[in-house]
Amino acid sequence: MEQLKIIGGGGTTRLNGSIRIGGAKNAALPIMCATLLTGDAVQLRNVPSLRDINTTSKLLRELGVSVSELEHDKVTIQAYGTISTKATYDLVKTMRASILVLGPLLARFGEAWVSLPGGCAIGARPVDQHIKGLQAMGAEITIEHGYIHAKAPAGGRLIGAHIVTEMITVTGTENLLMAATLASGTTIIENAACEPEVTDLAKMLISMGAKIEGLGTSRLVIEGVEQLHGTTHTVVSDRIEAGTFLCAVAATGGDVTLTHVDPTIMGAVLDKLREMGLQMELTDTTIRAVMTGQPKPVSFKTTEYPGFPTDMQAQFMAVNAVASGASRVTETIFENRFMHVQEMNRLGASIVVDGNTASTEGVLPETLSGAMVMATDLRASASLVILGMVAGGTTIVDRIYHLDRGYQRMEEKLTAVGATITRVQGLSEDEVL
Ligand code: EPZ
Numbered sequence: 001m002e003q004l005k006i007i008g009g010g011g012t013t014r015l016n017g018s019i020r021i022g023g024a025k026n027a028a029l030p031i032m033c034a035t036l037l038t039g040d041a042v043q044l045r046n047v048p049s050l051r052d053i054n055t056t057s058k059l060l061r062e063l064g065v066s067v068s069e070l071e072h073d074k075v076t077i078q079a080y081g082t083i084s085t086k087a088t089y090d091l092v093k094t095m096r097a098s099i100l101v102l103g104p105l106l107a108r109f110g111e112a113w114v115s116l117p118g119g120c121a122i123g124a125r126p127v128d129q130h131i132k133g134l135q136a137m138g139a140e141i142t143i144e145h146g147y148i149h150a151k152a153p154a155g156g157r158l159i160g161a162h163i164v165t166e167m168i169t170v171t172g173t174e175n176l177l178m179a180a181t182l183a184s185g186t187t188i189i190e191n192a193a194c195e196p197e198v199t200d201l202a203k204m205l206i207s208m209g210a211k212i213e214g215l216g217t218s219r220l221v222i223e224g225v226e227q228l229h230g231t232t233h234t235v236v237s238d239r240i241e242a243g244t245f246l247c248a249v250a251a252t253g254g255d256v257t258l259t260h261v262d263p264t265i266m267g268a269v270l271d272k273l274r275e276m277g278l279q280m281e282l283t284d285t286t287i288r289a290v291m292t293g294q295p296k297p298v299s300f301k302t303t304e305y306p307g308f309p310t311d312m313q314a315q316f317m318a319v320n321a322v323a324s325g326a327s328r329v330t331e332t333i334f335e336n337r338f339m340h341v342q343e344m345n346r347l348g349a350s351i352v353v354d355g356n357t358a359s360t361e362g363v364l365p366e367t368l369s370g371a372m373v374m375a376t377d378l379r380a381s382a383s384l385v386i387l388g389m390v391a392g393g394t395t396i397v398d399r400i401y402h403l404d405r406g407y408q409r410m411e412e413k414l415t416a417v418g419a420t421i422t423r424v425q426g427l428s429e430d431e432v433l
Contacts, residue, residue: 001398001399001401001425001426002400002401002404002423002424002425003396003397003398003399003400003423003424003425003426003427004385004388004396004397004400004403004410004411004421004422004423004424005394005395005396005421005422005423005424005427005431006370006385006388006389006391006394006395006396006397006419006420006421007370007393007394007420007421008368008370008388008389008390008391008392008393008394008395009252009389009390009392010365010366010368010390010391010392010393011322011364011365011366011368011390011392012366013252013253013389013390013418013419013420014252014253014254014418015248015249015252015253015254015255015256015389015414015417015418015419016254016255016256016417016418017256017257017416017417017418018256018257018258018259018417019245019256019257019258019259019413019416019417020258020259020260020413021237021238021241021242021245021258021259021260021261022046022048022049022050022073022237022238022241022260022408023045023046023047023048023073023234023235023236023237023238024048024196024197024200024235024236024237024238024239024240024241025048025050025052025053025238025240025241025405025406026097026170026195026197026238026240027196027197027200027201027235027236027238028044028047028048028053028056028235029052029053029056029097029100030097030100030171030174030178030197030198030201031044031200031201031204031233031235032044032047032053032056032057032060032075032077033056033060033100033101033103033104033178034104034178034201034204034205034208035060035065035077035078035079036060036063036065036079036083036101036104036105036108037079037104037107037108037178037181037182037205037208037228038079038108038208038227038228038229038230039078039079039080039081040078040080040228040229040230041076041077041078041080041230042076042077042078042208042230042231042232042233043074043075043076043230043231043232043233044074044075044076044077044232044233044234044235045073045074045232045233045234045235046073046234046235046236046237046260047070047073047074047075047235048073048235048238048241048408049070049073049408050404050405050406050407050408051401051404051405051406052095052097052405052406053070055091055094055095055098056095056097056098057070057075058091059087059091059092059095059098059101060077060079060101062084062087062088062091063079063083063084063085063086063087063101063105064079064081064082064083064084065077065078065079065083066078066079066080078230079108083105083109085105085109085111085112085113086112086113086114086147087101087102087105087112087113087114087115088115089115089146089147092114092115092116092117093115093117095405096117096120096125097171098114098115098117099114099117099127099130099171099175100171100174100175100178101114102114102130102134102148102150102175103130103134103174103175103176103177103178103179104178104179106134106139106150106151106152106158106179107152107158107178107179107180107181107182107183108182110151110152110156110157111149111150111151111152112148112149112150113147113148113149113150114147114148114150115146115147115148116143116146116147116148120377121336121339121376121377122334122335122336122337122339122377123334123335123336123337124335125334127148127172129165129166129167129169129172130169130171130172130175130176131148132163132165132166133161133163133165133172133175133176133179133189134150134158134175134176134179136161136162136163137158137159137160137161137163137176137179137180137183137187138152138153138158138159138161139151139152139153139158140153157182157183157184158179158180158182158183158184158224159183159184159185160180160183160184160185160186160187160222160223160224161183161187161188162187162188162190163176163187163188163189163190164190164191165189165190165191165192166191167191168191168192168193168218168304169193170193170195170197170198172193173189173192173193173198173220174193174198174201176189177189177192177198177201177202177205177212177220177222178201178205180222180224181205181208181210181211181212181222181224181225181228182224182225182226182227182228183222183224184224185224186221186222186223186224187221187222187224188219188220188221188222189219189220189222190218190219191218192214192217192218192219192220193218193304193305194216194217194218194304194305194306195304195305196236196239196262196265196305197236199215199216199236200235200236202215202220203215203233204231204233205228207231207232207233208228208229208230208231209225209227209228209229210222210225210228211223211224211225236262236265237260237261237262237265239261239262239265239266239269239309240309240311240312240379240406241406241407242258242261242266242287243266243269243273243309243312243315244312244315244379244382244386244407245258245413245414246258246269246273246278246280246287246289247273247312247315247316247318247319247383247386248385248386248389248414249278249289249290249291250273250276250277250278250289250291250295250319251295251318251319251322251365251386251387251389251390252291252386252389252390252419253291253292253293254290254291254417254418255288255289255290255291256288256289256417257286257287257288257289258286258287258288258289259285259286260285261285261286261287262284262285263282263283263284263287267306268306268307268308268309269308269309269312270282270287272298272300272308272316273289275296275298276295276296276297276298276319276323277291277293277295277296278290278291278295279291294322294323294324294362294364294365295319295320295322295323295324295362296323296324296325297320297323297324297325297326297327297360297362298316298320298323298327299327299328299329300316300329300330301329301330301332302329302330302331302332302333303332303333304333310331310332310333310334310337311379312379313329313331313337313379314337314340314379314380314382314383315379315382315383315386316329317329317340317341317344317351317358317360317383318340318344318383318384318386318387319386320360320362321344321347321349321350321351321360321362321363321368321387322349322362322363322364322365322368322387322390323360323362324362325362326359326360326361326362327359327360327362328357328358328359328360329357329358329360330356330357331356331357331358332356335356337377338353338358339376339377339380340376340377340379340380340383340384341353341358343373343374343375343376343380343384344373344383344384344387346371346372346373347368347369347370347371347373347384347387347388347391347395348363348367348368348369348391349363349368349387350362350363365390366392368387368390368391368392369391369392369393370388370391370392370393370394370395370396370432371391371395371396371432372395372396372398372428372429372431372432373388373395373396373397373398374397374398374399375397375398375399375400375402375403376399376402377402378402378403378405378406378407379406380402381397381399381400381402381403381407382403382406382407382410384397385397385403385410385411385414385421388421389414389419389421393432394431394432395432396424396427396429396431396432400423411423
């Protein structure tokens with residue numbers, strides 16, 4: 001199993017240079033599934049090279065969709081000819097976002113079999129809102145042998161409906177939005193997620209001929225059309241990857257410029273980083289971040305966009321671990337997203353979890369010492385890499401397949417700005433003692 005071996009500076013590592021930010025994983029995934037809505041070719045640009053992107057390509061190919069090899073950051077996808085409407089367990093179990101083929105398959109072909117996504121480390125993550133919304137659009141849905149079996153009403157076309165989701169769900173909104181583009185009549189989605197990745201999906205659907213109003217708001221109005229056509233779309237920049245590297249600078253200190261970013265979609269995260277003492281100069285596409293001295297602690301609650309994102313919680317906790325005081329973080333989106341805390345405490349952090357709140361007493365960076373730690377989910381892995389760069393000695397982060405799901409060769413990007421990180425495998429704890 002691959003690992004990252006990090007030689008930390010005991011509080012002396014400084015990051016200096018430039019890092020290019022890729023396209024957003026959580027925009028590219030629904031956007032790739034949306035290509036099922038047309039038989040025309042769709043050209044995508046700024047697609048990140050990630051494990052989850054490869055999984056989605058495999059899933060689409062399994063359905064009979066033509067997906068070109070990802071060349072640099074470009075891919076062409078065409079759902080033409082005989083397309084299967086069954087997404088099998090063996091792929092869906094590796095990536096929950098596979099549920100995003102449900103809406104498009106049902107809307108275009110009138111039927112879909114999608115394996116129920118299994119459990120997940122950070123929470124139960126049910127898909128009841130996806131199902132209820134599609135039922136409101138006339139779909140007949142049964143759960144059979146671990147599969148969601150969905151059928152459009154007689155005639156094969158979904159019917160526009162007024163849907164109010166019971167909670168704000170990102171992929172739930174995306175599934176219903178995609179399904180509504182081909183339904184007959186008008187669909188209104190109230191309580192819709194307004195994350196930038198949802199808006200990027202909507203922009204691509206509009207470029208394919210969809211009629212959607214309310215982008216960026218919690219009320220989306222979709223006028224169904226008979227069919228959609230091909231397009232070329234550039235995926236929005238990954239605000240979570242950008243925020244992750246900004247946390248790395250805040251924790252280690254240094255002077256790093258991020259390129260190919262969109263600062264306008266990073267609001268709450270930039271505010272909190274400034275509170276920590278990170279100085280930033282913004283242009284339309286770059287963020288220059290300068291950090292000197294120990295970060296100040298920041299407390300926050302995770303909420304839906306435009307609030308503080310749950311996907312940045314672990315990374316900020318890593319910075320809080322070496323901040324000059326106490327902080328409290330409350331996780332309101334997922335029920336089990338503090339698995340990184342125990343791993344951080346193995347490095348010398350002082351964090352206590354009580355229910356959905358974690359309280360941190362910041363320690364001096366030079367008091368952290370390297371250890372063998374285990375990644376448990378995508379963002380937790382990134383937070384351990386950040387702390388590993390600060391700790392003195394060697395840290396080995398195990399199970400980094402989690403990291404590769406959402407970060408393109410993180411070790412190369414960090415090494416290029418001064419970190420000492422190598423990709424290894426099979427190392428034991430002897431390496432860190
Ligand atoms: C998306 O997951 C992201 N994934 C997650 O990013 C992100 O953490 C999450 O949104 C919240 O922002 C992708 O976009 C591929 P939700 P999603 O549906 O859509 C409950 C990462 O690190 N819920 O917004 O699965 C659910 O249990 C990943 O890149 C229901 O109860 O999240 C959760 O408590 C991790 N029923 C809350 O809503 C439903 O039908 C929000 O979940 C749907 C959701």
